[in-house]
Amino acid sequence: MILLDYRDKRPIYEQMVEKLERLIASGGLEQGSKMPSVRSLAVDLAVNPNTVQRAYTLLEQEGYLYTISGRGSFVAPEQEWRDGQMSRMLEEWVTLTRKARDAGLSQDVLQEQLWAVYSRSGPEESGAGGDMEN
């Protein structure tokens, strides 16, 4: 299902979350389909069940999965996680915008930058943020 990268310095659960997010977001898993059980995926990846559990819990909080105790975890409908992601992002953006205002940045400057960001569509001037793996 997914593959862990041992050269990656990040914690395992974080790696799992990222890869599963992508898998679901890209449509690689159908809505409502059953995820592997905590134990089976743990055996599969040779990690502790609690590590899988942690990843699943985070994915659930982000709206990617829903869980029924005793039954299993399932892939949530797209609307779920897309809405959640956008609302979290908006909240974060507003918070930072307030800080920018308090730091003395004018509305005009932000207005202009906002326009600039949207006039170019792709993620330009990447710098360090590039993602290149699975």
Place this chain on the structure above:
Amino acid sequence: MILLDYRDKRPIYEQMVEKLERLIASGGLEQGSKMPSVRSLAVDLAVNPNTVQRAYTLLEQEGYLYTISGRGSFVAPEQEWRDGQMSRMLEEWVTLTRKARDAGLSQDVLQEQLWAVYSRSGPEESGAGGDMEN
């Protein structure tokens, strides 16, 4: 000059940076005036000189201080740190705005929120961000 709070869980150097930032930003220290030497302030606060050194280095990177080796550290002109702070903030804001765009948030939504933030002047809906000490 400043006072450390031992109930504060944050590292000492971080606490020092915050308090000195405020002291300088509030005009409590005159431009060009000499800061206490690394060693004397260390004795004063009963911490290691390296800890003071670390705080000074950070403050220098933020433009609050400038240093002449062998002479001492001095309070930088206001323009220095104010410009630096605003440009760092703007950069961060643009980065997050790109992410928001990529997450699917429309320009209109951000536009509206931007307006809302600036129509109210004070830091409202604070929640956890409140600062109440020295």
Place this chain on the structure above:
DNA sequence: CAAGTGTATTAACTCTCTTAATACACTCAA
């Protein structure tokens, strides 16, 4: 009830971060 599932608790382990000890380098005045 048995075998599957998720969940909670506790502890060991690792590793980053903070802080300290110490030595080095520069400036200035006596």
Place this chain on the structure above:
DNA sequence: TTGAGTGTATTAAGAGAGTTAATACACTTG
């Protein structure tokens, strides 16, 4: 030139948070 002041670099010790694992508990279904 030398000594007492200053900032700077290197190394290591110590503490602490975060990650992972071991284990037991609880729920669902055939």
